[in-house]
Amino acid sequence: MIYEDYYIFTPGPVKMSDEILEVGAKQTPYFRNCEFSDVTYACEKGLLEMVNAPEGSKVIFLTASGTAGMESVVMNLLNQDDHALVVHGGGFGGRFVDICATHQVPHYDFKVSNTNLWDIESLAPKENFTSLIVNAHETSVGHLYNLDALGAYAKKNDLLFIVDAISMLVTDPIDMSAQNIDVIIASSQKGLALPPGLTMVILAPKALEKVQEVQSLYFNFKDYLSNGERGQTPYTPAVTIMLQLQARLEQIARRGGVEQSINRAKNIAEYFRESIKALPLKAYTEFMPNAMTTLTPTDGTSAMDIVNALEEGYKVMVCPNGGAERDIIFRVSHMGDMTRAYTDVLINALYNYYGLER
Amino acid sequence: MIYEDYYIFTPGPVKMSDEILEVGAKQTPYFRNCEFSDVTYACEKGLLEMVNAPEGSKVIFLTASGTAGMESVVMNLLNQDDHALVVHGGGFGGRFVDICATHQVPHYDFKVSNTNLWDIESLAPKENFTSLIVNAHETSVGHLYNLDALGAYAKKNDLLFIVDAISMLVTDPIDMSAQNIDVIIASSQKGLALPPGLTMVILAPKALEKVQEVQSLYFNFKDYLSNGERGQTPYTPAVTIMLQLQARLEQIARRGGVEQSINRAKNIAEYFRESIKALPLKAYTEFMPNAMTTLTPTDGTSAMDIVNALEEGYKVMVCPNGGAERDIIFRVSHMGDMTRAYTDVLINALYNYYGLER
Numbered sequence: 001m002i003y004e005d006y007y008i009f010t011p012g013p014v015k016m017s018d019e020i021l022e023v024g025a026k027q028t029p030y031f032r033n034c035e036f037s038d039v040t041y042a043c044e045k046g047l048l049e050m051v052n053a054p055e056g057s058k059v060i061f062l063t064a065s066g067t068a069g070m071e072s073v074v075m076n077l078l079n080q081d082d083h084a085l086v087v088h089g090g091g092f093g094g095r096f097v098d099i100c101a102t103h104q105v106p107h108y109d110f111k112v113s114n115t116n117l118w119d120i121e122s123l124a125p126k127e128n129f130t131s132l133i134v135n136a137h138e139t140s141v142g143h144l145y146n147l148d149a150l151g152a153y154a155k156k157n158d159l160l161f162i163v164d165a166i167s168m169l170v171t172d173p174i175d176m177s178a179q180n181i182d183v184i185i186a187s188s189q190k191g192l193a194l195p196p197g198l199t200m201v202i203l204a205p206k207a208l209e210k211v212q213e214v215q216s217l218y219f220n221f222k223d224y225l226s227n228g229e230r231g232q233t234p235y236t237p238a239v240t241i242m243l244q245l246q247a248r249l250e251q252i253a254r255r256g257g258v259e260q261s262i263n264r265a266k267n268i269a270e271y272f273r274e275s276i277k278a279l280p281l282k283a284y285t286e287f288m289p290n291a292m293t294t295l296t297p298t299d300g301t302s303a304m305d306i307v308n309a310l311e312e313g314y315k316v317m318v319c320p321n322g323g324a325e326r327d328i329i330f331r332v333s334h335m336g337d338m339t340r341a342y343t344d345v346l347i348n349a350l351y352n353y354y355g356l357e358r
Numbered sequence: 359m360i361y362e363d364y365y366i367f368t369p370g371p372v373k374m375s376d377e378i379l380e381v382g383a384k385q386t387p388y389f390r391n392c393e394f395s396d397v398t399y400a401c402e403k404g405l406l407e408m409v410n411a412p413e414g415s416k417v418i419f420l421t422a423s424g425t426a427g428m429e430s431v432v433m434n435l436l437n438q439d440d441h442a443l444v445v446h447g448g449g450f451g452g453r454f455v456d457i458c459a460t461h462q463v464p465h466y467d468f469k470v471s472n473t474n475l476w477d478i479e480s481l482a483p484k485e486n487f488t489s490l491i492v493n494a495h496e497t498s499v500g501h502l503y504n505l506d507a508l509g510a511y512a513k514k515n516d517l518l519f520i521v522d523a524i525s526m527l528v529t530d531p532i533d534m535s536a537q538n539i540d541v542i543i544a545s546s547q548k549g550l551a552l553p554p555g556l557t558m559v560i561l562a563p564k565a566l567e568k569v570q571e572v573q574s575l576y577f578n579f580k581d582y583l584s585n586g587e588r589g590q591t592p593y594t595p596a597v598t599i600m601l602q603l604q605a606r607l608e609q610i611a612r613r614g615g616v617e618q619s620i621n622r623a624k625n626i627a628e629y630f631r632e633s634i635k636a637l638p639l640k641a642y643t644e645f646m647p648n649a650m651t652t653l654t655p656t657d658g659t660s661a662m663d664i665v666n667a668l669e670e671g672y673k674v675m676v677c678p679n680g681g682a683e684r685d686i687i688f689r690v691s692h693m694g695d696m697t698r699a700y701t702d703v704l705i706n707a708l709y710n711y712y713g714l715e716r
Contacts (some may be wrong), residue, residue: 002393013386013597025383028371028553030675035360063555065421065594068576102573189594195386197421197555197596215460218426236423236547238555239371317388
């Protein structure tokens with residue numbers, strides 16, 4: 001087994017709690033029955049509450065990874081009559097651009113940097129858009145956009161507002177009702193801290209009205225919605241991860257609700273950032289989520305060398321970047337079952353790496 | 359937790375061994391590194407050996423359920439210039455027909471019954487086909503087709519031979535080289551006895567040559583093949599299930615190879631069928647796989663009543679059918695970590711249900 005005794009600070013997979021792991025060790029039950037429909041209903045209810053979804057919202061459970069959630073949303077909700085404004089501040093924004101291009105959805109490749117888009121009103125091109133698409137947390141660089149500002153802009157311009165919340169759900173605040181969000185895409189292996197393989201699409205009534213016929217069986221939302229009425233999916237669901245999701249939603253509720261989980265992530269992130277201030281590392285962006293800290297070495301060290309040194313010398317896994325950013329940044333996730341004590345392992349490793357006393 | 363103390367005889371999910379369940383209880387490791395690439399390579403090698411794939415074959419690992427494997431194969435390998443002969447002997451054959459229709463692939467809806475197609479040469483319409491598609495084990499009714507005869511027919515007519523082996527891999531023999539199979543679709547939660555959520559597509563060189571551009575990111579085989587060269591997938595893989603697959607392939611090898619697993623399933627299936635001969639139940643088809651037994655009550659009892667009685671009275675889960683077959687048949691899987699002792703629980707429950715001495 002690889003890495004089971006490593007300390008995990010990668011932004012997916014993230015550290016899972018023992019309670020969730022125990023569910024992973026159980027036999028997968030049969031699922032075409034009322035007992036499993038109840039699991040689906042419970043997961044739907046919990047997710048809708050977590051994001052304060054408007055009355056009448058629905059959840060689609062896709063057995064797939066997050067990109068399938070992103071792509072299926074574009075396929076089912078947008079078409080050649082649309083004009084989508086796609087926020088592109090990193091690799092995942094670029095993926096939405098690719099998806100729109102692949103499915104021939106007219107779009108504007110809205111390249112942004114050094115802003116969380118509080119100023120979208122002045123930055124966005126003056127075109128007649130029908131939809132706004134954003135990765136709320138652009139995970140490739142650790143940059144969080146301002147959903148209040150984006151939501152206000154979407155409302156003012158009557159845009160279908162599609163938010164990939166994959167890397168910020170459970171750690172950073174999101175509110176479908178207050179922020180005028182019509183679609184949220186979530187995934188199991190980030191803040192929800194489950195194994196990868198389950199993607200959830202939350203559709204508010206305005207999005208439900210837009211669901212169209214598609215040239216696809218596996219990504220046919222109409223089929224998922226009609227099966228969802230009886231708590232089922234058209235094709236075999238990721239049964240084990242659904243059961244883990246149910247347990248996780250109960251865990252979040254038991255711990256005081258999602259606000260408490262967000263506070264917990266915020267505290268951990270702040271503790272980490274405060275603790276390493278003496279080290280030759282600086283934040284890569286001023287708009288960091290609670291989910292993750294992205295760091296740049298200030299002493300000329302290669303970020304990749306630090307990643308490798310932490311792995312080899314301290315059994316600590318942080319996340320490298322590829323391409324041009326390989327030497328410039330590395331990423332530290334605060335998602336999942338994190339504690340100060342667990343985070344101390346990384347902090348102490350960093351101090352030790354630099355030969356400094358903490 | 360639902361059903362954890364039930365005896366599972368459903369054709370997916372199936373009973374998993376303790377060894378596999380233990381992997382499910384481990385932290386999911388980071389996967390964008392050489393250690394995980396080695397897991398992917400090992401899984402690919404093991405699967406290729408298991409089906410005796412020709413030199414140069416490749417495996418695509420999709421985070422998805424089996425229907426995604428079926429649909430992505432049609433999307434990536436067939437187009438409007440093709441003419442597919444689609445064997446349609448039940449619900450899953452019908453799904454391939456739907457998939458071809460959805461993706462505008464010309465096809466012949468080849469409805470068949472009461473034959474395992476040993477006589478395909480005389481039964482098939484005399485048209486110029488380019489491809490032959492079959493669900494080797496039509497799981498909806500428990501009917502196994504003759505892959506030798508289908509393969510010979512495919513070879514003689516120079517057809518791309520696509521086989522959905524989802525419900526027969528590991529329990530029933532399949533040989534890509536001997537049976538001229540160009541594509542195999544497999545899935546995690548059947549004979550491989552893993553949790554659902556991973557689908558594998560095995561492509562022989564003739565199929566690899568046919569891989570075309572598609573209007574899809576998530577199902578773009580070219581992307582999976584190029585990432586596969588370095589043991590990776592374009593999007594987050596079902597990491598935990600991949601690790602379980604690696605463990606399962608090692609388990610199969612340790613137990614004497616796939617032939618031994620097939621023999622074991624055959625023995626269990628024969629033992630079950632022999633043991634219930636005294637009961638008012640008959641085989642629904644004469645072409646049953648080792649994977650499953652499909653039974654029809656001969657005393658006028660509703661099959662659904664038997665399913666419910668076994669569940670409620672004996673904690674035994676067998677599989678009902680829906681629609682017109684609801685009262686006519688139920689299905690008993692022999693896939694997964696089955697033993698005679700485990701199967702005895704079902705046999706004894708059936709005797710008890712009928713008030714008969716075994």
